[in-house]
Amino acid sequence: MSGEWLLVAPVYQNSYSRNDIYLPEGYWYDYWDSTIYPGNQTLNDYDAPLEKLPLFVKGGAIIPMYPEMLYDNEVSADTLTLDCYPYNQSSFMLYEDDGLTREHRTGSFxxxxxxxxxxxxxxxxxxxxxxxxxxxKYENRVYTPQFHIINEPEEVTIDRMVITHYGSYEEWTNAIQGWYFGNNVAYIKTPLIPTDTVITIELLF
Structure with a gap:
């Protein structure tokens, strides 16, 4: 396990498959294709070529992700992606500080x-x-949750307001707000929102 939500199964031998991957209790998503596996079982002959590290995400995970960067503060992190793997009820607490100094020791976080x-x-x-x-600290942020699900939602709301459904990922990327569904992932985008407010996003089926 790498933390509470990720299970990594490195390949230690000269092989393109991995045996004896034990999945603990719960439900586990294959990170690469969102296949769902029930827990309390051992996977054998898992396809694992050199470019594919066996990686599983526990159902219920909410994984915050900054934009891709080589070092802290290289690019703006005013857009926060939440990689969501729905299962029952779950929560995650995000901790942030300036990433440069030791001022967090005196309460700056x-x-x-x-x-x-x-x-x-x-x-x-x-x-x-x-x-x-x-x-x-960012006073405003865009949130882009992405939900790994099988069925496409009928509609998506932000604070009970229905948002626009786009037909392509490119349209969604260029929009200020809206949602798109493709490859078993529902992509949501909020407008720029103050970080001192609470918002609710709901997918309805």
């Missing part, structure tokens, strides 16, 4: 809690306010 509640009828993601402060 912020925490933000995300909760997710998944059922057959809906998935509800609550984005809590960012509590605390530090030098360089």
């Amino acid at each position: 912020a925490k933000q809690t995300f909760t997710m509640d998944a059922s057959s009828e809906s998935i509800v993601l609550n984005i809590g306010e960012s509590i605390g402060t530090y030098n360089g």
Whole structure:
């Protein structure tokens, strides 16, 4: 396990498959194709070429991700992606500081809690306010949750307001707000939102 939500199974031999991958209790998503496996089982002959590290995400995970960068603060992190793997009720607390100094030792940091509640009828993601402060903290952010699901939602709302459904990933990328579904992932985008507010995103089926 790498933390609470990720299970990594490195390949130690000259082989293109991996045996004896034990998945603990729960439900596990294959990170690469979103295949769902029930826990309490051992996987054998898992396809693992050189470019594919066996990686599984526990159902319920909410994984915050900054834009791709080589080092902290290389690019702006005013867009926060939340990689979501719905399963029952779950939560995650994001900790942030300036990434440069030791001022976090004297209280210069912020925490933000995300909760997710998944059922057959809906998935509800609550984005809590960012509590605390530090030098360089973002006052506003765009959130781009991406939900790994099998069925396409009928509609998506932000704070109970229906948002636009786009027919292509490119249209969604260029939009200020909206959602797109493709390859078993629902991509959501919020407008720029103050980080000291609470918002609710709901997918309805």
